[in-house]
Amino acid sequence: MKKICLTVVGLYIGLLAAFSQNKTDSTHYKNRKLTFDEANLVTSYYKQDGNNSAVTGGTGTENLNDISTSFDVKLNRWDKHNRKHTMDIELGIDHYTSASSDKIDPKTVSSASHADTRIYPSLTYSVENETKGTTLSAGLSVSHEFDYQSYGMNVSFAQKTHNRNGEFTARLQAYLDDLKIIKPFELRTAAEQQETHESSYPTASRNSFSTSLSYSQIVNERLQLMILTDLVYQHGYLGLPFHRIYFNDASEGVENLPGNRFKIPIGIRGSYFLGDRFVLRGFYRFYHDSWGLDAHTANIETVVKLTPFFSVTPFYRYYIQSAVRYFAPYSAHNPTDRYYTSSYDLSAFNSHFFGAGFRIMPPKGVFGMQHFNMLEIRYGHYNRSNGMQSDIITLNIRVK
Numbered sequence: 001m002k003k004i005c006l007t008v009v010g011l012y013i014g015l016l017a018a019f020s021q022n023k024t025d026s027t028h029y030k031n032r033k034l035t036f037d038e039a040n041l042v043t044s045y046y047k048q049d050g051n052n053s054a055v056t057g058g059t060g061t062e063n064l065n066d067i068s069t070s071f072d073v074k075l076n077r078w079d080k081h082n083r084k085h086t087m088d089i090e091l092g093i094d095h096y097t098s099a100s101s102d103k104i105d106p107k108t109v110s111s112a113s114h115a116d117t118r119i120y121p122s123l124t125y126s127v128e129n130e131t132k133g134t135t136l137s138a139g140l141s142v143s144h145e146f147d148y149q150s151y152g153m154n155v156s157f158a159q160k161t162h163n164r165n166g167e168f169t170a171r172l173q174a175y176l177d178d179l180k181i182i183k184p185f186e187l188r189t190a191a192e193q194q195e196t197h198e199s200s201y202p203t204a205s206r207n208s209f210s211t212s213l214s215y216s217q218i219v220n221e222r223l224q225l226m227i228l229t230d231l232v233y234q235h236g237y238l239g240l241p242f243h244r245i246y247f248n249d250a251s252e253g254v255e256n257l258p259g260n261r262f263k264i265p266i267g268i269r270g271s272y273f274l275g276d277r278f279v280l281r282g283f284y285r286f287y288h289d290s291w292g293l294d295a296h297t298a299n300i301e302t303v304v305k306l307t308p309f310f311s312v313t314p315f316y317r318y319y320i321q322s323a324v325r326y327f328a329p330y331s332a333h334n335p336t337d338r339y340y341t342s343s344y345d346l347s348a349f350n351s352h353f354f355g356a357g358f359r360i361m362p363p364k365g366v367f368g369m370q371h372f373n374m375l376e377i378r379y380g381h382y383n384r385s386n387g388m389q390s391d392i393i394t395l396n397i398r399v400k
Helices: 002-022 188-193
Strands: 035-049 063-078 083-098 115-130 132-144 148-160 166-180 204-216 223-236 245-246 252-254 260-274 280-290 294-307 312-320 349-360 372-382 389-399
Touching: 115 148
Parallel strands: none
Antiparallel strands: 035 063, 035 389, 063 083, 083 115, 115 132, 132 148, 148 166, 166 204, 204 223, 223 260, 245 252, 260 280, 280 294, 294 312, 312 349, 349 372, 372 389
């Protein structure tokens, strides 16, 4: 499997490098046909474990492995009014295996949710008017896996200030989702237990709408700041039908959550340049939602340029949240409660995420391949106060 992945990466670099040979080197001529600008290959391996699986009522293995790969190609052109048109085409593929999801039907050796593949293509088209300092963009996306289908759309507008030191951005997004109602096996009717074809499962809708606003400002030659906020509204089936609930009278049910959720995160991001070799980046966000969850996120990372072409980026993120008002652990819910969940993602906890990235951008290209202009590897370790831990390693290749 490792040899196959390396072969695919090699072919990807070779083909895109060959394609990019058609790109003109002239700084004066602006092509009015769509031409190759850059491409990115990002692939990662993620592994987690813990003992608070929502599939088994808040206790049990959370073991999960995920391999994710995305291909991103950017094409651009200039029209007769000197506006820059950019088309961004992306294809993502995730494949995971989950021990906890396999407990949906504990009587089988392996259920349909033990392993799944998610495919999510997207297309974004933008038009930038450099003279007016404006950018308009629109995008479409699709995501499909065994029990989930999502359709997304977005539009955005950006306006730079007169001196080009500031920029305001507004973005509208909508996701229209359908999910299959796959209950734990023991909670299905006799007829439902006999059905095994995926088309036999009933479905429910879940829709999400958001408005994102941000303003960035170059304060001086060393400091840049950005303020950002999102207004998010979700409506529909917001729980998961295979999350079990064990009540305090020994009865069993499935997670039940309100059909509406309103989220308000507000954040500030900053970058400070300490000479030519050091960049400090910081981020803070406060989050509140209508389910009673409050959270704080603080992140800091430092870019250290060991040479003009090689940099190391250590990072650390601290996160803390309160529980939603509907959470209780295993066997603690009252069967008379209106809403209930034992998902520890909605419990009170704090977490730490830390690691480092390594990036090389040699002037003659990575391994002497001129158009293979960037290679980055990042590793991060995550641990949560309830015992869940995870590791992720990511490889990013850019051809330009």
